[in-house]
Amino acid sequence: MKRSTIVETAPEPQRGQHMRDETPMTILVAENDADDRTLIEHAVAEILPAARVDFVGDGEQLLTYLRREGPYEKLHAERYPGVVVLDLYMPCMGARAALSQIKQEDKLRRIPVVVLTASADEEDIIHSYGAGVSSFITKPPTRAGLAGMVKDISRYWGTIVVLPSECTVCAA
Numbered sequence: 001m002k003r004s005t006i007v008e009t010a011p012e013p014q015r016g017q018h019m020r021d022e023t024p025m026t027i028l029v030a031e032n033d034a035d036d037r038t039l040i041e042h043a044v045a046e047i048l049p050a051a052r053v054d055f056v057g058d059g060e061q062l063l064t065y066l067r068r069e070g071p072y073e074k075l076h077a078e079r080y081p082g083v084v085v086l087d088l089y090m091p092c093m094g095a096r097a098a099l100s101q102i103k104q105e106d107k108l109r110r111i112p113v114v115v116l117t118a119s120a121d122e123e124d125i126i127h128s129y130g131a132g133v134s135s136f137i138t139k140p141p142t143r144a145g146l147a148g149m150v151k152d153i154s155r156y157w158g159t160i161v162v163l164p165s166e167c168t169v170c171a172a
Contacts, residue, residue: 024050025158028065028081030098031116032057032090039143040085043150048158054081059093062086063101066108080111083157086133088117088124096127103132110164114153 027044031037037055044053056062065072066080084102088095095115102108112134117124120138128136137153140146 023079024052025082026052026054026079027083027085027154027157028062029053029055029085030057030059030062030090030095031055031085031087033087036087036146039147040150043147044154047151047154051154051158058090059095059098061092062098063093066102066111067105080108082112082163083134084111084113085116085153086113088115088119088128096131099128099131099133112157112161112163114157116149116153 025048027048029037029040031040041053041055044051054065056065062084064070065075066084068076086095086099095117099113102111102113109132113132114135114137115124115128115133116137116139118139125136135153137149140149
């Protein structure tokens with residue numbers, strides 16, 4: 001005779017919401033390619049419909065957004081992004097310089113940063129992890145592959161990971 005065990009589990013959080021409360025997650029994507037932006041936005045929406053996806057096009061805009069300066073001052077009352085997705089190769093200030101500054105600032109250093117880039121160069125991988133990224137992911141060569149990868153990233157950071165409250169508190 002088989003015994004069955006009933007295991008009670010807590011209800012799953014809504015997709016795209018921070019695990020600690022009901023606030024929808026913001027994902028900040030630093031990507032300068034318009035086609036990749038569109039693909040990323042649609043892939044995230046499929047997995048995390050409650051999530052907001054914000055885009056910046058270079059390292060300077062990334063820091064301005066995170067510091068809540070200039071056109072992003074209105075974000076002072078909002079939480080920091082739950083995760084930053086960062087392409088290594090962008091115009092103006094590059095990702096390496098921006099990442100270095102993020103990880104040096106007390107208010108920003110705990111925000112998880114995922115590198116999603118076309119590079120598979122060992123030096124880029126070593127430098128990125130040394131600078132404090134949470135993950136380094138090489139973009140697949142096809143659009144379908146990239147969409148699947150973004151869905152996997154969204155699922156992981158939006159429904160599995162529990163973020164520390166320091167990452168999600170208001171910037172003000």
